[in-house]
Amino acid sequence: MHEDVARCVRAVQSKDARFDGWFFTAVISTGIYCRPSCPVVPPKVENMRFYPSAAAAQQAGFRACKRCRPDASPGSPQWNERADLVGRAMRLIADGVVDREGVPGLAARLGYSVRQIQRQLLAELGAGPLALARAQRAQTARLLIETTSVPMSDVAFAAGFASVRTFNDTVREVFGLVPTELRARASKRQPAAAGSLALRLPFRAPLCPDNLFGHLAATAVPGVEEWRDGAYRRTLRLPHGHGVVTLRPQPEYIDCRLTLTDLRDLSAAITRCRWLLDLDADPVAVDDLLRADPVLAPLVEKEPGRRVPRTVDAAEFAVRAVLGQQVSTAAARTHAARLVTAHGEPVDDPAGGLTHLFPDAAALAELDPETLAFPQSRRKTITTLIGALAAGGIDLSVGSDWHRTRAQLAELPGFGPWTVETVAMRALGDPDAFVPTDLGIRYAARTLGLPSTPAALTHHAAAWRPWRAYAVQYLWATGDHAINRLPA
Structure with missing residues (x-):
């Protein structure tokens, strides 16, 4: 561009x-x-x-x-669309991997040499991984400077700088002001207490909040997620601690309130919230292509800007996808809530009703399969998945190879096309993931006069590529389900 x-x-x-x-x-x-x-x-x-x-x-x-x-600015939509090395690297850098593990850690995750990654990022972005991570640290520092009263020395280390001197030099170089001047310019704002921040998450217009927040609210796991006072709230498991986020849709931005146990997690928390709400998407490009299909055109014109509701924790979502196989939304929430109560880590939430972090793979590896109210085959599916996640046998990270991960999931017992593509769409973030066997999609196809058999619908949907995951959102919206509307 x-x-x-x-x-x-x-x-x-x-x-x-x-x-x-x-x-x-x-x-x-x-x-x-x-x-x-x-x-x-x-x-x-x-x-x-x-x-x-x-x-x-x-x-x-x-x-x-x-x-x-x-x-x-909103992030480039390319990094959420692309499955190549640069796209995967950018997603991992945004998640803070370079700050936590260095460039060698980034290279190890991607399976390439440091030199190869450096060369490709320089060619496409004009900057290597260290410079890209530095720019992100500067943005994190500005947010902490302007929205909190945290001492500057704490801001420096929370933003990922190795020293206060480097922090001061970087802020002055990037913003043309020293840190104290930045804070003085923002002095009219009400500073938040340490660990608590109020932010605005930008997005490219238009954005349709109905299915985005409606889906998250309708499928919310009690104790981990809730809809309260017009906002979606949930707990977050983060690299250095945990947090609670409140996300409220506004006409021009998403109001974001974060409470963190460790301010070093600010950048990762913001990145994961943006990923959850698909805020870096390019809705104009998506809708222009889908609008070319005369069947989808009225749906797009009615409520443009639909996003794909994703997740803040891919392993959590994979487990929940298995829990939701062939059961109602309410039943899936009940099963997940039992796991949370039995194996989740308790948290405090003075502002609401959140009680736990969703258990990670290590905690779930200790569960007794006999306590699961599932058929034997489903128990095997979930325990095999948990074992693979705990052993690191499946990469569900934002930097994963989508095709390889699909193949790994498909090898697990009980993982059919619906589960694999659902995980690809909402956990891996593949914008072209497609679920032609989904009952809601098949019902919508019949209602709209589209082919209703999976093979025929997949053939028709070839014209929607590479945005089939967004077409799914428009098709789901034709049904009368709670996932399609904001809670009252």
Whole structure:
């Protein structure tokens, strides 16, 4: 995108917010870089330079605009769409792997050498993994500086910096202000207590909240998730501790309230909430393609901007997908709640009714299969899955190889196409995952006059690629189910 200069210039001159995160505009006369929709008067074309990432602009010596805050743009939708090395690497970097494990840890997860990863990221993004992680640390630091009263030394280490000096130098270089000046500019805001933050999560419009929050609320596991006062709330298992998040849809952003036991988890928590709500999607590209099908066109026109409800914990979702095989939504919630009560880690939630973290694979590995109110075959399915997850035999991380993980899941007993594709869609985040055997999809197909047999529907749906997971959301929306509407 950034190499198409004429297209980038048009986007900047029209202040088109759809391109925020796709590329960044640097202005050589001022030394700053902006998002395409920056509200200031567009610079002269001869003074514009375009970069594929904020990190690349920073490496070129430009600082972030104080008006449009380009570092807080929605992420490029490419990193959620692509299953190649660069896409997988970007998802892992966003989840904080470089900060926690270094570049060698990133390379080990991806199965490539450090040199190969460095070369490919430089070629596509103009910055290597360390620079990309540094840009993310700077954004995390700004959030902590502006939204909390935490001492600067604590902010530095919570954001992932090795020293206060490096923290000060980076903030000054990226934002053109020292940390205390950044906090002073934000002094009119009410600072949150240590560990508690109020944030706005941006997205590309349009966004239809009905199925997104409706699905999460309708399938919520008691104790782990709840719908309260117009917001979806849940507990989070994070690298350094745990947290509770409250997510409330607003017309122009998602209101996010985070309570963390360890502020080092801020960046990971934000990334996982954005992933959960599919906030980095490009709804215009998705809807334009689906609208080309005359059957889907009225559904898209009625409620454009549907997102795929995902998960904050892929292993948790895989277990819940098995619990939901061939049972009602209510029954699946009941089964999951029993596991949570028996094996989940208790947490405090003074603001609501959350009581536990969903148990991880290590905790579930201790369960007695005889306590599960399932047929013998289903018990084998879930215990085999848990064993594979606990042993690290299946990679469900954001950096996983979607095709390889599908093949690994399909080898497990009781994992048919519906379960595999459901996990691929909502846990792995594959935008082209498709569930033609789902009863809701087959019912919608018959109602709309589409082919209703799995083979015929799959053939018809080839025209929806690579956005079949979004087509699923529009098809589900034709049914009268709680997943399709916000709770009253």
